[in-house]
Amino acid sequence: MDNDLNHKEINRRNFMTRSAKAGLSIIAACSLGYGFYDPTGPAKYKKNQEITHFPDYSVNAAGDQFCVVNGKERIKTIQLALKALGGIETFIKKGDKVLLKVNAAFASPAILSATTNPELVGEITRLCFKAGASSVVVADNPINDPAICFTLTGITQAAESAGARVVLPKKKFFKPTTIQGAELIVDWPVFYKPLQNINKVIGITPVKDHHRSGASMTMKNWYGLLGGRRNIFHQDINNIIKELAMMIKPTLVVLDGTTTMITNGPTGGSISDLKETNCMIVSTDQVAADAFGATLLGKTWRDLPFISKAQAKEVGTANYKTLKPGMISSG
């Protein structure tokens, strides 16, 4: 009898324990159900309209400056040009963190001039460090395979031996961005990583023929900061170039007209596409630089709608002569 009672007691306890556990499980199930209940279902995709401001990288004290140096040797012409603008120290101060936005779009050797000349990248890096820059980053989002582009163009080697760091694009280095006043760069992935934690931007690019827009110069160079399916912007090329110019207010632009790609741009591919034009243009005004660059392609700025569009948005002036350009010959 005792045994039986004992047994009943065990069963009773067993039941109580189970009830407690079952009760807890039921509470857990119900609260999960309540917490995650979604009567309406997933929402429609909402555009990320948050405006991104990239800081103004220009140096106010330096004012608007523009200089063209004639000569064949890039190292010499860039040095002379910067000297004419008051020395690189005017633009790069001690401790500055500099981004050099090069054009490394194609996996083609430097001699074909489809990409930024590595010597020029090396020299500007060196000058930045000389002026006291604490770091120099070289970046682009190329069209061909990034690693191969940077290696084959010689830019990686030149930049790294001068002490700069190359940032290759990775998916996570892009962020959806909306630019104020833009209609195309709205919720669009921009290569923000190299623009993070820097305070100076120098755009360095060669003068090239471009079949769609007429010319690829300093403003078009910012295309390499776009990610995603950016080639759909070719449906409205002049406006995207204008918006790119609105997006980045650079410290300086260097437009390398030592060799100009006259035909078959922007890829080139043959020495016969090139012409010696022996100019190095350095400017604080990207519109002015491009307006001058147009002349190297045998055009005027009026032939290139993106220049007037950028001017209308007060990005700069197409009439570079008002900037009292220094025209120097390296002899």
Next chain:
Amino acid sequence: MNIVITRRISQCFFLILFFWFCIVSTLGEHWWQLRGWPVNWFLELDPLVGIGTLIATHTIYSGLIWGVVTIVLTILVGRFFCGWLCPFGTIHQFIGYLSHGKKSIAEKKGLNRYRNAMSIKYWILIVLLIAAISHLIYYPAQITHNNSWIFWCLLVIFFISIAITATLKLLSRPSKAVAVFSSFLIIWIILSIWFPVEQITIGALQTGLVDPIPLLYRSVNLALLPLVDKTEFSLSSYERLYDGAWLIGILFLTTIVLNLWIPRFYCRFICPLGALLSILSRFSLWRIGKTQKECINCDFCEMNCEGACEPSGKIKTGECILCMNCLNECPEDLIDFGTSPSEAGEILSPDIHRRGFIVSFVFGAAAIPMLRLEGSVGSNWNPHIIRPPGSLKEIEFLSRCIKCGQCMRICPTNIIQPAGFDCGFEGLWTPVLNYRIGSSGCQLNCIACGYVCPTAAIRSLTLDEKLGKNNYFGAGPVKIGTAFIDRGRCLPWAMETPCIVCQENCPVSPKAINTREYFSAIKMKSDLTIHNYAPDRVDFEGSPFAPESFSTGDYYCAIHGLPDELPKLIIKNTSSTLTIASTNPWQKTPAPMDKIDILIRVQRPYVNPERCIGCGICEHECPVKGQRAIRVSPENETRDREHSLLLPIKRNQNQSLKGGA
């Protein structure tokens, strides 16, 4: 009333209800058609659907909350769903009864004994749930980056608790606890360093492959009812076809035929829902058990045991599906459904051992990242996969779709079809549009697929949203693709034959297909030189053409070498005379010896990609019936911006648009 008879009535009721819901999943206005019948109720009661979408999307969509009811009842009384409700289980039980009902007690006991392989269903469940949950690893991995203080706090707590347990000797084997916890920490740190945050980490819901309720819906919707539709009792006005239905049908028949070998084969060995409910029934308050340990060992209780849970000895509680046969059969009335555990003992835990768990975990966790290596949700997306209107972006779509086939059944035009392996293995049996099958394209004013979708993989659109009206005017209509004309196959383009069936059938207003007129000179055997002339007639010598061959209204004539003169419509012809419509008189009067060209006028179609919504009616109607001359691909589909084709262009209404006038 006998409990077993009650159970049978319940099973029959729910089986009939299930078939009824399948039958009423037809679009129409009759009372027996989709008019608010809760056709998804079984899917919603199925907690595997709810839990699967919960871990894959962190939400329980609408009716899936019914799963909580099943879970709560299962926690209280055990697997009633399997034994009393599940229509798939009822079918298996019935087939099993037909195949084995007449066998001897010993044979039946053999059939209904527990087998080790019955634990396979738990491994299947783990693989499927881990495959859906794998992206959750992302969250702990991110903590070390975003909220590293949580990590450091845990670390400090860890060391303090080690210190405390070591000093107070709380644990019998502290070194083991330290080892387990440290390995957990190390895995966490490794994950947070290496775990990629990209699409590869997102899980995909694959429970629908073997979850019995979606499986049964799919099989009935796509392989059984279409057979009925071919008979006198057709539920659809149009013969329904399903691409790859044979595979769905064969798999269904296989699950049925397996009952001839072992009754309730699917339930016992494969069913992941059964496995889930078995785990949930662990603490059930009421359960089957013996009221005394010893009995006469007649084994009657195991003769018809549906769950193979062996009630005569230590009952495997998790396997019991409450068929109550043992209760009924026991000659001594020693089996009871009550609150006390069986006097003969219980085996509570399902047969899940650690090694098997780790193997299933690894398989589940690796499966989706490996499938994603195909890139089918990224740059390698298949340009032939068009999803129904309102479908989510592919990766989110795959974390919701349970392959139940409800959208395929409801689609009034039968164009929603089960995918094969075209959109990756994980896309098997998900809905894709096929404009060759069916009665038309995607109907402009139809939103049935999103309405019926139980998991919102296809969002429930309003007509306003689908058509881009009222509040949705700014967003424009929901596009599922864009039509492209294959000019090498199109009759007016390639063969100078009038057609434009596509333009006429385009349901968008203004139309997304425009035409441009084009005149093309017919090659004649010899030059047509004017013999005689009247204002509305030209005569030629001999019989250069067949009578009435140019009077179809598509033929025109013009004086050769005068490109500016508008061609004149031919309204009648004999073998030597052309009669010309008077509406368009000659500018330059033809003279004898002038040469006449006979021209055919074709209207060549152009698609306006800004207006085209991809409904595919043009593709369906195209008279080039093999490879259609106009075909839709998912370019510009609303659900994924990465598939957009055009920049939004500001235009005035009166400005000419792309693709012709």
